[in-house]
Amino acid sequence: MHSEAVAENDGVRAGKRTNGGAVADAVSLAIIEQLQEDGRRPYAAIGKAVGLSEAAVRQRVQKLLDQGAIRIAAVTDPRGVGLLRQATVGITVEGDPVPVAEALAELAEVGSVVVTAGPFDLLAEIAVTDDEHLLRLLTQRVRTLPGVRSTESFVHLGRRERAGVWRPPPP
Amino acid sequence: MHSEAVAENDGVRAGKRTNGGAVADAVSLAIIEQLQEDGRRPYAAIGKAVGLSEAAVRQRVQKLLDQGAIRIAAVTDPRGVGLLRQATVGITVEGDPVPVAEALAELAEVGSVVVTAGPFDLLAEIAVTDDEHLLRLLTQRVRTLPGVRSTESFVHLGRRERAGVWRPPPP
DNA sequence: ACTGAAAACCAAGATTT
DNA sequence: AAATCTTGGTTTTCAGT
Numbered sequence: 001m002h003s004e005a006v007a008e009n010d011g012v013r014a015g016k017r018t019n020g021g022a023v024a025d026a027v028s029l030a031i032i033e034q035l036q037e038d039g040r041r042p043y044a045a046i047g048k049a050v051g052l053s054e055a056a057v058r059q060r061v062q063k064l065l066d067q068g069a070i071r072i073a074a075v076t077d078p079r080g081v082g083l084l085r086q087a088t089v090g091i092t093v094e095g096d097p098v099p100v101a102e103a104l105a106e107l108a109e110v111g112s113v114v115v116t117a118g119p120f121d122l123l124a125e126i127a128v129t130d131d132e133h134l135l136r137l138l139t140q141r142v143r144t145l146p147g148v149r150s151t152e153s154f155v156h157l158g159r160r161e162r163a164g165v166w167r168p169p170p171p
Numbered sequence: 172m173h174s175e176a177v178a179e180n181d182g183v184r185a186g187k188r189t190n191g192g193a194v195a196d197a198v199s200l201a202i203i204e205q206l207q208e209d210g211r212r213p214y215a216a217i218g219k220a221v222g223l224s225e226a227a228v229r230q231r232v233q234k235l236l237d238q239g240a241i242r243i244a245a246v247t248d249p250r251g252v253g254l255l256r257q258a259t260v261g262i263t264v265e266g267d268p269v270p271v272a273e274a275l276a277e278l279a280e281v282g283s284v285v286v287t288a289g290p291f292d293l294l295a296e297i298a299v300t301d302d303e304h305l306l307r308l309l310t311q312r313v314r315t316l317p318g319v320r321s322t323e324s325f326v327h328l329g330r331r332e333r334a335g336v337w338r339p340p341p342p
Numbered sequence: 343a344c345t346g347a348a349a350a351c352c353a354a355g356a357t358t359t
Numbered sequence: 360a361a362a363t364c365t366t367g368g369t370t371t372t373c374a375g376t
Contacts (some may be wrong), residue, residue, distance in 0.1 A: 024252060038243065053364065060363090068248065072210035076336050080238075083340060088295065090292055101329070101331050103351070111333050120325060123259055161282075166282075169280075224373085225372080226373090
């Protein structure tokens with residue numbers, strides 16, 4: 001028996017793809033899009049939107065999670081806890097930058113640290129209450145770390161996040 | 172049911188203490204922690220972990236979502252779709268940086284753009300397949316935008332994210 | 343806290359590549 | 360043969376009283 005239930009899916013037409021080892025095909029991409037709007041959206045609702053059964057959606061999501069392609073999680077806004085001022089801090093280091101990065105990541109005000117190739121050895125995203133807090137953080141916590149040579153701050157004035165999901169690169 | 176008025180932060184100004192309306196107490200913080208590990212964790216499981224009934228957890232989560240304190244969503248790793256190389260690009264602009272930021276945010280390779288005060292006017296997080304792609308992006312897409320004066324790239328060699336949730340600032 | 347309704351889960355079976 | 364979607368039955372979770 002064949003199903004005739006799936007008729008109207010505004011979103012994705014699955015199409016025949018001769019793609020062998022794609023990481024995420026069009027349907028999975030559509031599923032991720034749904035989960036980006038609401039990470040707790042019921043599988044059945046997602047299935048209806050992308051033209052799949054509930055179980056199929058669940059299987060795909062599980063697979064995406066297992067292979068680490070996506071993560072479903074609560075994201076918190078630091079402003080929600082009074083950390084209103086954000087900044088990126090460029091840091092130069094003497095010697096190995098990795099232990100410094102690890103030490104930075106422990107600080108309560110630090111959201112992420114990247115080791116980079118370029119004029120800065122590290123870029124740290126931080127969130128503080130105000131300028132005084134920023135100053136205190138830099139002088140007493142960051143510059144005192146062994147190996148830190150200099151810091152340069154870029155205070156955030158505004159931000160724009162990307163709209164949708166990451167898409168496979170154009171050939 | 173009675174809904175409590177939540178202070179809107181339209182125009183948040185520095186110096187304002189958010190002490191009056193507690194944004195998230197210890198229990199909600201614990202709930203968020205749970206949802207950070209797994210955004211789809213059942214309310215009952217969360218309740219068991221934090222010592223609350225399932226319904227209470229549900230109400231709190233709903234409130235946190237309504238307030239915009241948290242967002243539950245799928246986060247995608249650009250590497251999952253073949254964008255293996257990441258970088259932060261510092262950009263200087265002639266004139267208003269905001270329209271440039273908006274144009275950048277439209278590009279498929281751009282994850283986020285921040286307007287900053289400092290030597291760079293903009294900082295863009297980007298993800299590309301390889302160095303050639305990076306070069307093409309910078310020369311053909313970014314530097315051609317009206318107003319862009321210069322770019323400087325910081326290729327990511329490693330990254331450390333913060334472990335837990337954002338916590339209220341220490342005194 | 344209780345209850346009907348919805349959603350998630352599981353194990354085969356069917357289908358397509 | 361392998362992978363993927365569907366189906367039907369069961370358990371768990373959800374949302375409103």
